[in-house]
Amino acid sequence: MINRLEMVSARMSLRRKVELGSGALTALVGVSIALISIRFDYQVSITLEQDFRASQEILLFGSLYVVPGVLVALGAYVDTVKNSKWIGGVIIILGSLFITAFFLLMLFRVPVLFFGSHLWSVLNLLWPTLAIVTSVLSFIRDVKVTYPAPLPRMLEIVAGVATALSGLSVATLHLNRQFTMFEGSKITLILFGLPGLLVAIGSYAHAMRRHEWGRRLLTMGSLLVIASFLFQLIVMAFMRIDRLFVMNLVHLALAIGTLSLSMGNRQFESTRVKLRG
Secondary structure, three states, X not given: OHHHHHHHHHHHHHHHHHHHHHHHHHHHHHHHHHHHHHHHHHHHHHHOOOOOOHHHXXXXXXXXXXXXXXXXXXXXXXXXXXXXXXXXXXXXXXXXXXXXXXXXXXXXXXXXXXXXXXXXXXXXXXXXXXXXXXXXXXXXXXXXHHOOOOHXXXXXXXXHHHHHHHHHXXXXXXXXXXXXXXXXXXHHHHHHHHHHHHHHHHHHHHHOOOOHHHHHHHHHHXXXXXXXXXXXXXXXXXOOOOHXXXXXXXXXXXXXXXXXXXXHXXXXXXXXXXXXX
């Protein structure tokens, strides 16, 4: 019994460290994006021979990038070090919601900024990812106390839900395109929204309800996502990196990640049953 409690304590300690590190990285990435943005505006003002107002630039980008990242880091510190779960969790969620909303706004309003592999676009993709990871880790620790679901199973469910959301995003992007081979919203939603939904339902049934058919449903959905990606790659032949291409890559990665977590959880359960026997 004592060894079991020590193992649980060690896992909690590790999760706190990861949460704290993820929160700190969120703040660091936010500061980096702000500095890069200020430097870019300064270079533009020099090129155009315009006045550069440093105070306004610092206030603007500090409010958009530094403050939300610092909120996530502060919430992670309060949650993990001070053990104030409610206060820390609320701070993390507020910062993460702003970061995610601002990222989506920029992605859909000014997508050209994210084309290419330059440092600014990479950091902007990493920024909301770290914030979401911090939020999920904080939430998982609180849920774990009251619900007997290990961390890998919770990650499987989170990845499954994210797969469904990314699939709907892909379908929405197809519907918003003026020229597309998929005519009609029903066909588009079936082709791109349904596989992600199958992954989400299968991950929940397998992780929470321990149903074997959930893993099979998850596998079928993941295979459909892979087939959909290959179909678009071959038939539609998207040649440039745009929002549709990036979202398809995210959708594919999430589906494969969910399937991998499911297979890992199944192997873990099989090993535990053998050890008990």
